[in-house]
Amino acid sequence: xxxxxxxxxxxxxxxxxxxxxTYGALVTQLCKDYENDEEVNKQLDxxxxxxxxxLIEDFLARSSIGRCQDFRETAxxxxxxxxxxxxxxTPSVTNWSxxxxxxxxxxxxxxxxxxxxxxxxxNTLIYSNLLCGVLRGALEMVKSTLF
Amino acid sequence: xxxxxxxxxxxxxxxxxxxxxxxxxxxxISKDEEFKLMYGMLFSIRSFVSKMSxxxxxxxxxxxxxxxxxxxxxxxxxxxxxxxNTDLSVSNARETLQHIYSNLYVEYIVKNPVCVLGHNLxxxxxxxxxxxxxxxxxxxxxxxx
Numbered sequence: 152x153x154x155x156x157x158x159x160x161x162x163x164x165x166x167x168x169x170x171x172x173t174y175g176a177l178v179t180q181l182c183k184d185y186e187n188d189e190e191v192n193k194q195l196d197x198x199x200x201x202x203x204x205x206l207i208e209d210f211l212a213r214s215s216i217g218r219c220q221d222f223r224e225t226a227x228x229x230x231x232x233x234x235x236x237x238x239x240x241t242p243s244v245t246n247w248s249x250x251x252x253x254x255x256x257x258x259x260x261x262x263x264x265x266x267x268x269x270x271x272x273x274n275t276l277i278y279s280n281l282l283c284g285v286l287r288g289a290l291e292m293v294k295s296t297l298f
Numbered sequence: 299x300x301x302x303x304x305x306x307x308x309x310x311x312x313x314x315x316x317x318x319x320x321x322x323x324x325x326x327i328s329k330d331e332e333f334k335l336m337y338g339m340l341f342s343i344r345s346f347v348s349k350m351s352x353x354x355x356x357x358x359x360x361x362x363x364x365x366x367x368x369x370x371x372x373x374x375x376x377x378x379x380x381x382x383n384t385d386l387s388v389s390n391a392r393e394t395l396q397h398i399y400s401n402l403y404v405e406y407i408v409k410n411p412v413c414v415l416g417h418n419l420x421x422x423x424x425x426x427x428x429x430x431x432x433x434x435x436x437x438x439x440x441x442x443x
Contacts, residue, residue, distance in 0.1 A: 204415065208408040211374050212400035218375045292309075292376045 167239075171265045178278060188276040195277070199284020207289035210236065218293070226254050229286070238262050299437040302367060302383040304428075306403070308416055309377025311337045315419045319432060320440070340371065340379060360392065374399060388437050402428050 181191045210216075214232055219225040226244045235241050240262065246255035263279050277283070303318035313333035325332045340359075347359045361370045368388060372380045372395035380395040406424040407413045413421055432438055 205408045207376055208374070208378070208404050211376055212404040215396075216375075 167262055168265075171262055171267075174263050174281070175267060178276075182273070182276070188273055192275075192277045192280050195280035196284040196287070199281040199286075200288035201284075202281070203285040203288020203290075204292055206237070206285060207292045210289070211293075218295075222251060225290075226256075230256060233289075234258075299387045299439050300385050301388075301432050301435065301438050302385070304383075304398075304432070305333070305336060305379075305381040306419070307333075307337050307340075307379040307381070310416070311341075312416060313337070314417070315424075317425070317428065319438070336381065337379075340381065344373075361390075370395060372396060372399070378403070384437070394435065398428065398431070402431065 178191070178195070181194055182188075185191050185194065210233055214236065216228060216232065219228055230242050230244045234256075240258060240260060242256040242258045244254055245257055246253075248254070258279075261279060263282070267278065269276065269278060300320045302320050303316065305313060306315040308314050311334075313336075316329070316333070325335075327335070343362075344359045348355050358373075359371055361368055363369070363386060366386070367383050368386055370382045370384065370388070370391035372392055378399065380398060382391055382395060384391060402424060406421055406427060407419055408415070410421060413419065419425075
């Protein structure tokens with residue numbers, strides 16, 4: 152009996168410029184369609200959420216990481232494994248709140264914003280808000296439920 | 299040596315997928331009731347296992363066996379549960395279930411924008427690939443032992 156041939160490597164490389172420019176075109180089109188920065192932020196968050204809900208399954212399948220034991224471990228996994236796997240960058244985890252329930256992820260070089268300059272009339276636009284939505288969607292799928 | 303059947307549940311207890319290859323005896327209740335019974339049992343046994351564990355728990359509930367079959371269980375951190383009943387010759391199906399998750403579920407369901415997560419998986423491609431995969435397993439044979 153022959154085994155099914157499995158795909159051994161699943162990481163498809165893509166041109167990072169294509170990715171950056173596609174994202175830029177997406178945000179530009181959203182700005183044209185909605186003409187309101189707050190609305191665009193909301194849409195980016197929603198799209199990111201839908202991405203995150205599915206991305207988490209791909210992440211779990213590829214990284215074989217089990218449940219994180221505490222919030223600090225979660226922060227480390229997000230920064231060192233997830234971001235590395237999908238965007239090729241490792242943000243730094245800083246600014247922990249005294250209660251240990253808030254932290255900041257600082258992206259030194261964000262692939263989404265290469266070549267991008269925001270004009271003055273879009274002060275309240277959160278350009279990379281898609282990433283926030285992705286994190287929200289992904290983490291919601293692995294939050295601990297009542298046991 | 300054989301695989302009897304396979305269930306896939308999501309984190310809310312909905313049965314997303316069920317398929318059987320070699321089932322001689324039915325449960326005597328409707329499919330809906332059977333899924334609820336299976337999920338309820340899994341929920342209780344996981345809770346029991348973690349409460350009564352004399353040591354720090356690593357993976358939790360893995361499988362149980364009777365004199366005729368063994369039930370294998372695999373759960374992802376996202377709450378997706380894979381349950382496979384095989385005969386006793388299969389001691390560890392964890393890798394098989396992990397493969398079903400990574401290479402079949404993620405590839406054909408998660409990455410398909412038309413498939414709505416949380417509902418019955420109605421992807422023909424997924425069903426046929428899963429069927430082919432199960433039949434190609436070294437411990438599968440069309441007749442039960």
